[in-house]
Amino acid sequence: MADGAGGGGRVVAVASADVPLKGLPELIEAVAKLRADHDVELVVVGSARPDGAAAKAITRLGLEDAVRFVSGISDGELADLFRSATVAAVPSRYEGFSLPAVEAMACGVPLVVTTAGALPEVAGPDGLASLHVPPGDPGALAAAIGRLLDDEALRRRLGAEGRRRAVEHFTWRRTAIRTAEWYADAIAAHRRART
Template sequence: MVSSLRIALLSYRGNPRSGGQGVYVRHLSRELAGLGHRVEVLAGPPYPEVDDGVRLTELPGLDLFAEPNPFRTPRPSELRDLPAWVEFLGMRRGGFPEPLAFSLRAARHLGKRRREFDIVHDNQGLGYGMLHCGLPTITTVHHPIAVDRDLKLATVTGPEADRVKRWYGFVHMQHRVARRLPTLTVSQASREAIIREMRVPADRIHVVPLAADNRIFKHRPGIVRVPGRVVTTASADEPLKGLDVLLKAWAKVDGELVVVGKPKPGGPAARAMANLGPDANVRFVSDLTDEELARLLSSAEVVCVPSLFEGFSLPAAEAMACGTPVVATTAGALPEVVGDAGILVPPGDPGALADAINALLGNGGRRSELSARSLAAAAKLSWRRTAQKTADRYREILGRTPEQERAEC
C-alpha cells in the first residue's frame, strides 16, 4: 500500500470565477484528497473554493486591488508587519506585490507548522518566501508571466509602457525563484517557454497536463445547439487572450457571439466593440456557475479560443468535453490540447479566424465529425490522472517512489 502525504497547496489568490489558478487549486486538491492524501490549501484573497475533504486556511492580505475600493490606503492598524508594508509600498510604486507579500506570510505560517506537512506545493506565486519554508517545495508554473508582459508592452508606448514595466516588476523575482525549485507545468509549450523565458534547467521541469471537470463538462444530448452561436471565454481583457482579434473578426461573421467575461473600460475589447457598432450581435456574461457555463458551451455550435498564447487552455478542454467543436489558434499549447479535434489558425489573424468560424457554422457534417473527435480526446484526460502524476512527482522529490513504498510494505 502506498502511504499518504501531507500536502500544503499554496495559491496567492484563487478566484474560482476568473482565471485558471482557482480552478487548478480546487480540482487538484480534491483529487489528491480522493487518493488518500491530506491536503490543506493556504490562500490569499480572493479565496478559492475547495471541496469536502480539503481544508482551507485563509492567509488574509490587504487586498489592495479589490473592488469597490481598489488602490485604497490601508489603515495604520493594518500595517502591522513586513508583508503588509511590502504589499502597500509595492502598490504605491505601481507594482503588483501580492506574490511576494503572500509568500512571506505563507513562509511565516509554515514555519510554525513545519512538522504538519511533508511537502509544499506553490501555485505560480514564486515569491522569495517560497525559498524559506523549511520544507521540500515544488512549484507549478502554468506559463511564464513574461509572455503576458511582452504582449502587453507590444501594444503601448511612452508612459504607459513604463507603467506596464512597473506592474510586471515581480517577473524578475519569479524567474529567480523558479530556477531554485522543482517545477511542474501543464504542457510541452509551457515547458519550452519556461526554459526560454525563465532559464529553468530542462531536467527540472515535468509536464502534467490538466483536464476539464468531467463531472460537469460532458456531452449533454438534451441541450439543443443554438444556430449561429459562438462562445468564447475571456477571463482577463488582456492582449494575451486575443479577444480583440475575435471581435475584429466578428464583423465578417453572421452569428451570435457570447463572451464569458467582462470588458475592461477603455480596454482592447471595449475599443474593438466600439468599432463593431451597436448592431453587432455580441453579448457579455459573467459570474456563471460551472453548471451554467457547461450548459452554455453545450448550446454553442462553435467555441472559439483566439489566444496569442496559452499554457494549456481549460476553456478549450471544457468545450471539447461538452462535444462542442473548437476554433483556436496555433499559439502555445493549443495544438497539444485541441489536436485534430478542432480547426487551428495563426494567432492574431482576424481574417483567418472569421473564415474558420464561418466554415464550421456552415457545415453541420464537419461539426459532427469534430464533436466526436473532441469527446474522444477529452476522455483521455482527467483530474484524477493529473493528481496521480502530481503525487508521483512529490514522492520523487521526497525520495519516496510508489515502488519503494510498496517494497517496504
C-alpha cells in the same frame, strides 16, 4: 439555426481578462467579417474593460447587438452555455494549458484555437478535435469559424473527437495517474543516476 452557406450560430469564448494576450479584438473582428453572410453572435465569458480594446472594437465595428459578455456564472451555467454554442473559440496570442479549450471539448463543442503556446498540445492536431489558426489573424479566425458554421458534419465530428480527447486525457483521474507515473519515472531516474 440554419446550416449551409450563410448559416448562423453562437460562438462562445472565455476570457479571464480583457487583455491583448487573450485575442478578443481579433475574435470580435472575425465576428464582424462573419456577420457579412452569417447570422452569428459572440458570447464571451468574462468582462470587458469599459475603455479596453474589446469594447473599442465592438463600438468601432457596430457589434453591440452581436457581442455580449457574461460573468459570475456557475460551472453548470458555463457547461450549459458551451452546450448552446455552435462553435467555441480560443483566440489567444499566447496560452498556457487552456482550461476553456478542455471545457469546450468536454461539452462536445467544435473548437477553433490559435497555434499559440500550448493550445495545439491541448486541442490535438489540426483537424482532429479542433481547427487551428495563427494567432493575431482575424481573417483566419473568421474563415475557420465560418467553415464550422457552414458544415454540420464537420462540427459533429470535431465535437465528438474533442469530447473523446477530453475524457481520455484531461479527467482528474487521468491527471492523477499521469502525475504518479511522472513521479515514479523521476524517482527511478534519480536512483539510476546515484548508482
